[in-house]
Amino acid sequence: MAEKVVVRNLYKVFGPQPAQAMDLLHQGQSKEQIFEKTGMVVGVKDANFTVDEGEIFVLMGLSGSGKSTLIRLLNRLVEPTHGQVLVGGHDVAAMGRKALVALRRKDMAMVFQSFALLPHRTVLDNTAFGLEVAGVGRAQRERRALAVLDQVGLKAFAGKKPAELSGGMQQRVGLARALAVDPSLMLMDEAFSALDPLKRTEMQALLLQLQKDHRRTIVFVSHDLDEAFRIGNRIAIMEGGRIVQIGTPDEILRNPSDAYVRAFFKGVDVRKYLVARDLASADALSVVQPTLDGRSDLVRTSAQLQHGEALQAVVVEAGGRLLGTVTQDSLHRAMASGATSLLGALLTDGAVAAGDLGLHALVAHVVKTPLAVPVVDAAGNYLGVVTQAQLLQRLAANQADDV
Numbered sequence: 001m002a003e004k005v006v007v008r009n010l011y012k013v014f015g016p017q018p019a020q021a022m023d024l025l026h027q028g029q030s031k032e033q034i035f036e037k038t039g040m041v042v043g044v045k046d047a048n049f050t051v052d053e054g055e056i057f058v059l060m061g062l063s064g065s066g067k068s069t070l071i072r073l074l075n076r077l078v079e080p081t082h083g084q085v086l087v088g089g090h091d092v093a094a095m096g097r098k099a100l101v102a103l104r105r106k107d108m109a110m111v112f113q114s115f116a117l118l119p120h121r122t123v124l125d126n127t128a129f130g131l132e133v134a135g136v137g138r139a140q141r142e143r144r145a146l147a148v149l150d151q152v153g154l155k156a157f158a159g160k161k162p163a164e165l166s167g168g169m170q171q172r173v174g175l176a177r178a179l180a181v182d183p184s185l186m187l188m189d190e191a192f193s194a195l196d197p198l199k200r201t202e203m204q205a206l207l208l209q210l211q212k213d214h215r216r217t218i219v220f221v222s223h224d225l226d227e228a229f230r231i232g233n234r235i236a237i238m239e240g241g242r243i244v245q246i247g248t249p250d251e252i253l254r255n256p257s258d259a260y261v262r263a264f265f266k267g268v269d270v271r272k273y274l275v276a277r278d279l280a281s282a283d284a285l286s287v288v289q290p291t292l293d294g295r296s297d298l299v300r301t302s303a304q305l306q307h308g309e310a311l312q313a314v315v316v317e318a319g320g321r322l323l324g325t326v327t328q329d330s331l332h333r334a335m336a337s338g339a340t341s342l343l344g345a346l347l348t349d350g351a352v353a354a355g356d357l358g359l360h361a362l363v364a365h366v367v368k369t370p371l372a373v374p375v376v377d378a379a380g381n382y383l384g385v386v387t388q389a390q391l392l393q394r395l396a397a398n399q400a401d402d403v
């Protein structure tokens, strides 16, 4: 996958003599020691990460951990003290003023916690603002603004003033304004944090929906585990200016790097974040593909099951799409009734789970059958299987973490 953002050895020191603070950092002094000695603040310390094209990358951490500083380093609203930021292959630090302004306007729309809407302008004009600044003509920018207002469910409010809208709606205008310029990278700093929990969940769902229709690269700052896990493809956890862990929600859940990360899970039932995809085991069952010689497929698969431990085998098409599963029984029955292909032996009542199926629904699936339940992605491709034993094991492991 193409890398949209590359960050290497990135540092930010706030204060009059950043070079002195950098020296102290290299001598191994901590952020606290440096502050005590010099009054300078280490905002970001040696950040390294990449963000892939089409990914939602979340920066999560407590207040003051450096999230806003780091996201602002990406578009140079904050000047780096040291290190490199590449966006779409361009070195942001080396850019002249003009290129930078163009980059911010076109390629890196930013959405903040405060909506920063212009109070005397209509919702439509606010939405079209970025395009206006970029010199897009009225008819064209209004057409575009209406289209994105439609996407965020506010088309009917185009003629209203911001003050006539609720906080949640105003934030949707803020989002629409960013979307209007069709940025290749969206930077969102606590964009939903000012909203009440219900509105916040609504905005998260909207963002995910928009992401389904049109995949964008998004860097999203949040101090909230729930939000990070809901929307993040990957999450970087920050503490005291450092990134202490980067991973998918599942990787972080399975393997929190330290007590700081674990503390985020306190009082949160992390099981609610697990989906079928996280639990699917790709190598638990053997996978077979029908060949032109269907009879020998049947015989071979039957022999395979006889000699292996598994009761089932998975049948997929050449491209990886799941066709179903077979058992020793179903194979024998098929052969006895003269079937000439694996397709004749597929279990007809076998359950299948979608990759994003939540744990609750998955349990309901799995307890209905003694067999392993195959898990597929949105295109129907086989991802792995979930078995009762595996599911119980996993639930028990997470329970042990809680105490």
Ligand SMILES: Nc1ncnc2c1ncn2[C@@H]1O[C@H](COP(=O)(O)OP(=O)(O)O)[C@@H](O)[C@H]1O
Pocket: 014, 015, 041, 042, 043, 061, 062, 063, 064, 065, 066, 067, 068, 069, 070
């Ligand atoms: N302009 C600034 N001048 C001095 N210190 C700053 C400035 N901006 C942020 N900081 C400090 O940098 C650290 C990280 O802040 P910030 O990036 O805003 O954290 P977060 O967004 O995670 O709450 C904090 O200690 C903060 O006080």
Ligand SMILES: [Mg+2]
Pocket: 067, 068, 069, 190
């Ligand atoms: Mg912040």
